[in-house]
Amino acid sequence: MRIAVVTFPGSNCDEDAVHVLRNVLGVAAFKVWHRDTQLPAGTEGVILPGGFSYGDALRSGALARFSPIMGAVRAHAEKGGPVLGICNGMQILVESGLLPGAMLQNSSRKFVCRWVGIQVETLHSPFTRFYQKGQILNVPVAHHEGCYYAPPELLAQLKAEDRIAFRYQAGDNPNGAADDIAGLLNPGRNVLGMMPHPERASEGLLGSEDGKALFVGMASAWAGRAA
Amino acid sequence: MSGVVDVKLARSHGLTESEYQHILDGLGRVPTLVELGILSVMWSEHCSYKSSRRHLKNLPTEAPWVLQGPGENAGVIDVGDGQAVAFKMESHNHPSFIEPYQGAATGVGGIMRDVFTMGARPIANLNSLRFGRLESPRMRFLLGGVVAGIGGYGNCMGVPTVGGEIAFDPSYDGNILVNAFTLGVLPSDRIFRSAAGAVGSPVVYVGSKTGRDGIHGATMASEEFGKESEEKRPRVQVGDPFTEKKLLEACLELMQEDVIVAIQDMGAAGLTSSSCEMASRGGKGIEIDVERVPRRETGMNAYEVMLSESQERMLMVVKDGTFERVRAIFEKWDLSVAVIGHITDTQRVVIKEAETVVADLPVGLIVDDAPSYDRPQQRPNLEARWTLPNLAPGGLGPRLLGLLARPTIASKRLVYEQYDSSVRAATIQGPGRADAAVVRLPDLNGAPSATQKKGVAMSADMNGRYCQLDPRRGALLGVLEAARNLACVGAEPKGLTDCLNFGNPEKPEVMWSFVECIHGLAEGCKALGVPVVSGNVSLYNETEGRAILPTPSVVMVGLIEDVTRTAPLGFADPGDRILLLGRLDRLGLGGSELVAMETAELLGRPAEPHLPEVLATHRAGIQLVRAGLVKSAHDVAEGGVLVALAESCVAGARRFGAEIDLPGQGELLARAFGEGASVIVISAAPERVAEVLAMAKGAGAEITEIGTVGGERLIWPGHLSVSVAELHDAWANGLGRALAAV
Numbered sequence: 028m029r030i031a032v033v034t035f036p037g038s039n040c041d042e043d044a045v046h047v048l049r050n051v052l053g054v055a056a057f058k059v060w061h062r063d064t065q066l067p068a069g070t071e072g073v074i075l076p077g078g079f080s081y082g083d084a085l086r087s088g089a090l091a092r093f094s095p096i097m098g099a100v101r102a103h104a105e106k107g108g109p110v111l112g113i114c115n116g117m118q119i120l121v122e123s124g125l126l127p128g129a130m131l132q133n134s135s136r137k138f139v140c141r142w143v144g145i146q147v148e149t150l151h152s153p154f155t156r157f158y159q160k161g162q163i164l165n166v167p168v169a170h171h172e173g174c175y176y177a178p179p180e181l182l183a184q185l186k187a188e189d190r191i192a193f194r195y196q197a198g199d200n201p202n203g204a205a206d207d208i209a210g211l212l213n214p215g216r217n218v219l220g221m222m223p224h225p226e227r228a229s230e231g232l233l234g235s236e237d238g239k240a241l242f243v244g245m246a247s248a249w250a251g252r253a254a
Numbered sequence: 255m256s257g258v259v260d261v262k263l264a265r266s267h268g269l270t271e272s273e274y275q276h277i278l279d280g281l282g283r284v285p286t287l288v289e290l291g292i293l294s295v296m297w298s299e300h301c302s303y304k305s306s307r308r309h310l311k312n313l314p315t316e317a318p319w320v321l322q323g324p325g326e327n328a329g330v331i332d333v334g335d336g337q338a339v340a341f342k343m344e345s346h347n348h349p350s351f352i353e354p355y356q357g358a359a360t361g362v363g364g365i366m367r368d369v370f371t372m373g374a375r376p377i378a379n380l381n382s383l384r385f386g387r388l389e390s391p392r393m394r395f396l397l398g399g400v401v402a403g404i405g406g407y408g409n410c411m412g413v414p415t416v417g418g419e420i421a422f423d424p425s426y427d428g429n430i431l432v433n434a435f436t437l438g439v440l441p442s443d444r445i446f447r448s449a450a451g452a453v454g455s456p457v458v459y460v461g462s463k464t465g466r467d468g469i470h471g472a473t474m475a476s477e478e479f480g481k482e483s484e485e486k487r488p489r490v491q492v493g494d495p496f497t498e499k500k501l502l503e504a505c506l507e508l509m510q511e512d513v514i515v516a517i518q519d520m521g522a523a524g525l526t527s528s529s530c531e532m533a534s535r536g537g538k539g540i541e542i543d544v545e546r547v548p549r550r551e552t553g554m555n556a557y558e559v560m561l562s563e564s565q566e567r568m569l570m571v572v573k574d575g576t577f578e579r580v581r582a583i584f585e586k587w588d589l590s591v592a593v594i595g596h597i598t599d600t601q602r603v604v605i606k607e608a609e610t611v612v613a614d615l616p617v618g619l620i621v622d623d624a625p626s627y628d629r630p631q632q633r634p635n636l637e638a639r640w641t642l643p644n645l646a647p648g649g650l651g652p653r654l655l656g657l658l659a660r661p662t663i664a665s666k667r668l669v670y671e672q673y674d675s676s677v678r679a680a681t682i683q684g685p686g687r688a689d690a691a692v693v694r695l696p697d698l699n700g701a702p703s704a705t706q707k708k709g710v711a712m713s714a715d716m717n718g719r720y721c722q723l724d725p726r727r728g729a730l731l732g733v734l735e736a737a738r739n740l741a742c743v744g745a746e747p748k749g750l751t752d753c754l755n756f757g758n759p760e761k762p763e764v765m766w767s768f769v770e771c772i773h774g775l776a777e778g779c780k781a782l783g784v785p786v787v788s789g790n791v792s793l794y795n796e797t798e799g800r801a802i803l804p805t806p807s808v809v810m811v812g813l814i815e816d817v818t819r820t821a822p823l824g825f826a827d828p829g830d831r832i833l834l835l836g837r838l839d840r841l842g843l844g845g846s847e848l849v850a851m852e853t854a855e856l857l858g859r860p861a862e863p864h865l866p867e868v869l870a871t872h873r874a875g876i877q878l879v880r881a882g883l884v885k886s887a888h889d890v891a892e893g894g895v896l897v898a899l900a901e902s903c904v905a906g907a908r909r910f911g912a913e914i915d916l917p918g919q920g921e922l923l924a925r926a927f928g929e930g931a932s933v934i935v936i937s938a939a940p941e942r943v944a945e946v947l948a949m950a951k952g953a954g955a956e957i958t959e960i961g962t963v964g965g966e967r968l969i970w971p972g973h974l975s976v977s978v979a980e981l982h983d984a985w986a987n988g989l990g991r992a993l994a995a996v
Contacts, residue, residue: 036588037496039412043679046702077677079410082496138405140674169409169674227676230704232694232818 030054030072030246033100035061035091040077040113040226047229047242054246061094071249072109073100075116077169077224087130087172088118097123109153109248110218111241114170117210117220126213126220127185128177133170134203140169142234144196145209145223149189152216153248157240163196164237166223173202173222175211182206192219217248259290267294267470268477273625280619288557288605288613293620295470295523295561296530299793302624305759306791309772317785319748322445327368327519328438329787330445331749333813336698338442339710340374343382343435343753343809345792349490350432351479354399359407359493360565361434366411367519370502371568373446373509374438375700377678378693379408381418381434382714382753382807386427388661388992396430397993403493404434405672410495411502415673416684417691419714421662421892423850425722428479428797433753433790435809437712439696444509448528450536450597451515451571457529457540457595458577460584461501461520461567463550467491468524468563478758479797497566497589504587505568506700513576520567526560528569529595530603534621541604542595544612556605556612571597631769632762639723640859642843645852650896650926650974655984657847657893657927658900664988665905678702682709686905688822689713689742689889692814709817711745713810717892718803719845720860721774725767727860728845729774729806734868734931735891736810737782741872742887742934743820744879745812747782750775752789752808757801759793764801768793771806781865782872784810819880821936824906826885828964830937832902832912833946835878836871837956838895839918840864841928847892848927861930867956868932874955875934883946884936894927896974898935903968904982911978913969914961922973937963 030048034041041058048056059066061080066073080091091097097119104110104125112120120126133139144165147158158164177185182205185191193210200207202222210221225238264274267290277285277293285293299305315323321338322330328342346361366376381404386393408415413436468491508514516536518528525547533540544559554562572580577593584591598604603620605613657663670685679702683692690713697703715736720728737747752775757764779786795802814820825832843849844858878884886906890898895916903910916925938946943959950957969975 036500037410039410039499039677042701043677046679046704050702050704078412079496079499082410082494082499084496137402138409138672138674140409140676141671167676169676171409224676227679230679232682233676233679 029069030056030074031059031066031070032056032074032076033061033096034058035080035094037080037082038076038078040224043226044074044076047226048246051229051239052242052246059096061096064095064099066099066103071252072245073103075112075119077114077116080115080119087115088122091119092123101125104218107215107217109245111154111245112220113224113226114222117222118172120218120220125218126211127181128175130172131174131176132172133174138171139201140167141201142167143199143201143223145193146196148191148194151189152192152212152219154219154241154244155192157244165235166225166228166238168201168223170222173204175204175208177205185211188214193221259284259287264290268298269294273297280623286613288560289615291557291561292526292613292615295526296620297624301523301527303791304625305627305629305793307626308628309769312772312776313786314776314779315785315787317783320785320787321442323787324789326447327371329749329751330372331787332442333708336442337695338440339437339811340369340372340440341435341437341751341811342368342788343433343751343807344368344790345753345755346432346434347429347755347792347795350400351430353490354396355403356490356492358400358403358432360491361432362404362407363493363495363498363565364521365434365436366413367498367521369436369438370505371446371517371519372440373444374440375506376413376436376438377680377696378437378691378712379413379415379435380691380712380714380809383420384426384431384805385422387424388422394993400432401669401672407493407495409674411499412677414675414677414681416675416681416693417712417714420666420669423718423803425803428800429795429802431755431805433807435714435751437710437811439700441698446509446514446517448516448518448532448535450532450538450540453538453597453599455515455571455574455597456577456593457542457597458570458572458580458591459547459567459594460570460591461589462494462497462564463548463590464559464562465550465564466554466558466562469558469561478794491563491565493565500587500589501566501568504584504589508580508583511579513572513579514570515573516571518569520569522563524561524563530617530620532569532571533603533617539598539600539602539617540595541598543606545608546592546594548590548592556607560605629759629765630762631766633766634763636724639857642858643849643853645923647922651976653848654896654900654976655980656851657897658981658984659988660847660851661989661992663847663893663897665986666989668989682817683743683820683822688820689739689887690745692743692817692820694817707816709814711740711743711812711814713739714807715739716805716807718805719850719856721771721804721806722856723845723858724860725770725804726774727862729771730778731860731863731931732806732808733775733778734863735889736808737872738889738934740810740812741875742889744876745814746876747784747810747812749787749811750779750784750808752786752806754791755795755802755805755807756793757796767804771804775806781869819882821879821884821887822906823888823902824886825902825910825937825963826906828910829940830885830963831940831943831959832914832961832963833936833938834933834958834960835874835936835950835955836933837867838916838925838933839920840932841890841894841930843924843928846927846929848923861928863931870954871932871934874950874953877949877953878936878946881949883942883949884938886937888935890933890935892929894929895933895935896926900968900981901985902935903978904985909978909982910963911965911967912961912963913965916960916970917958
């Protein structure tokens with residue numbers, strides 16, 4: 028199990044993701060610089076971490092999608108390898124077209140950081156397979172542009188294809204996201220983008236361990252299939 | 255600006271006539287314009303501490319664990335196992351009043367730079383804020399802008415904002431306070447300092463390019479505000495947290511290698527103060543060619559380059575022959591990097607513009623000969639305010655609800671939810687959860703660790719009202735409150751940083767209260783054995799002759815040996831017993847929130863702290879929390895014991911009522927709402943109460959059982975019965991309603 032965590036200029040949750048994988052779960056994890064063009068040999072999964080890549084210039088994620096490493100990330104995704112985008116990572120996935128839709132400013136027009144409850148909507152993905160359907164996960168959010176937007180036909184398609192991975196609990200939507208969407212999958216179900224931070228909810232000491240199973244699922248999904 | 259340097263131009267630079275004469279005498283000639291600019295900014299109150307220097311010496315700064323005391327970019331204390339923490343608090347009051355978002359943002363950026371200049375990775379931010387009356391639309395704009403600015407910068411840097419304090423008082427109508435604190439972690443044997451190295455060593459500029467922003471910001475921060483202060487907006491710097499994040503990573507990367515001899519951030523007074531301070535601290539000289547300074551604007555002259563306060567810049571002295579390594583790292587992070595000069599043995603600061611010398615000043619004149627004033631002091635008639643008003647008896651319920659809704663007391667959730675408080679995966683007690691913020695320490699490399707047991711606790715405190723009524727006692731009470739908050743999370747106090755915010759020091763009554771507050775801080779720190787390791791002075795917080803309350807804000811830092819043993823402030827389970835540590839009869843209504851609410855005046859003398867009792871209470875609190883015997887701990891502060899109890903009822907993960915009986919015979923309002931030092935509300939499982947009592951008594955503390963957690967109401971039979979829903983509504987929505995009211 029080898030997970031690459033990409034560091035863009037302005038990433039600030041890269042260390043936290045490496046920490047959970049390496050120190051909490053014992054998974055081999057390492058940082059990859061955004062200017063690299065190849066993922067290291069043996070990479071089985073990729074995490075695009077949270078933060079403010081390129082200082083959120085233009086739009087969150089709008090510049091990071093052009094970073095040289097993104098070609099290799101896309102290729103990894105196209106081969107079916109698991110790719111997880113957390114917070115700014117989700118914004119980058121959406122800007123890259125690896126996930127559909129768009130991210131808007133929070134409906135409050137303010138940054139929001141708090142604990143929310145998110146409901147597991149599908150078990151059909153490497154990331155969610157170790158949860159129970161309908162399980163509520165306690166995780167923090169911390170973002171300014173977390174309001175997921177999709178036009179009605181796309182929303183209908185996401186639902187029909189069971190691609191909504193997580194929804195904010197009713198009444199606990201922190202950003203006005205369409206249909207309370209907190210995380211969604213690509214058609215191949217190997218790319219997950221989510222606004223909440225499972226890496227900050229993987230130790231009981233920090234308030235919740237609910238995020239751990241997501242990383243366990245991701246890390247074991249592609250074992251032995253790395254390029 | 256005319257190019258002719260004379261006394262008139264000197265005055266427009268904020269220098270007095272006698273200061274200008276001192277320059278003429280020291281130099282033996284008329285200074286050049288660049289020299290005048292350098293001297294005026296270095297001799298400003300902000301940079302020279304000319305009114306405060308002699309008094310700051312009264313603060314205790316030493317302890318065996320202090321690795322770096324005041325005088326560097328930040329103080330450093332040893333926390334054991336090869337680790338140290340660097341921390342400091344700094345004010346950005348004047349710029350934040352003029353342009354709240356950028357003023358606050360660059361304050362946060364500046365203090366983080368101070369900390370990573372020492373070689374520390376920042377792991378926690380706090381802030382201490384003061385605003386005036388929210389009835390004013392301008393004040394609501396300032397609050398919104400400051401909070402957004404603090405969040406905008408800290409969030410982008412990936413440093414969690416884990417705590418702080420906000421208070422409101424009409425005295426801050428014309429001068430808000432924005433004090434920003436950062437704590438970072440570093441290996442205890444690898445502290446970077448700013449003293450210039452060997453003669454000939456290259457002086458390297460790194461970070462952002464230099465523009466015309468913020469010229470004379472330090473001088474602005476050394477003046478009172480008048481009607482024209484709006485015009486000073488161009489003196490406020492503009493922050494770019496993205497560049498600072500890159501600067502942080504590049505600096506820490508370079509610090510892994512044996513390259514840097516000295517490093518100093520370019521904060522107030524930019525290149526001028528960083529170069530002069532490096533030369534002064536190293537006992538050397540420095541020569542800089544402004545033509546080689548990376549710029550973002552064309553046509554800047556030497557004066558502008560030297561006085562620019564463009565953000566996100568650092569000055570370093572590196573080992574000869576290592577520049578290519580420096581260049582590689584900073585270019586990797588897309589930052590400017592250039593050799594702009596070298597260290598000399600002349601003990602002079604020489605500024606060249608290509609081949610022309612535009613300034614040539616002795617370092618001694620700039621730094622050592624900076625003016626130092628023993629300004630006249632005058633004790634005001636404090637006693638005139640020490641008589642308490644007659645308040646109508648009874649009415650505890652409505653009064654409690656009124657106090658809980660006061661913006662100073664009500665939940666600050668609207669504010670702290672705009673700060674990322676959980677990035678770095680180490681926040682054990684974030685904002686609103688406990689009396690002090692608690693963060694798990696990272697590993698030796700600054701990365702999050704799952705095996706690390708140790709943590710740091712931090713608490714920001716000070717009550718300006720107490721300090722106005724009795725400056726010495728007020729400052730002492732603030733220090734004790736910080737320590738009490740640390741005790742509530744089981745932390746042993748280890749160090750303190752302060753930010754001394756006052757009015758115009760040329761007014762004898764302001765100066766007197768400044769000196770008295772320093773004595774109060776010193777008394778508290780000495781009693782606690784806590785050294786002051788860093789700090790900042792902000793004077794001239796005055797508008798049209800009206801000064802702020804004396805506000806010597808402090809942040810105290812404590813150490814926790816086992817982060818699994820801390821306590822939240824909210825009650826945990828029904829049936830738990832509620833106890834008071836410390837003596838309720840030591841509290842009083844002098845300077846209290848209740849008196850302020852009912853009279854809109856500043857009246858009474860703050861209650862006297864009895865130090866041996868206070869220390870025993872803290873000791874007991876720390877022991878009880880560390881032993882895991884208590885489920886909650888919350889200090890009695892503004893609003894008194896009933897407010898503390900109500901907060902413990904409604905601020906936790908779950909809400910509870912409680913039935914209590916407050917001990918004592920004294921006047922009912924004083925018992926219910928009295929303030930002062932040394933009382934902590936704790937709760938414990940009934941079967942542990944005997945152990946709790948024994949441990950507290952063993953620590954020499956007074957302890958009294960006062961009731962039980964549970965039910966839907968907070969009840970004091972015969973005196974008070976309020977539903978939890980009402981308590982929660984008042985407390986949770988108080989600030990929102992104050993902001994929404996027109």
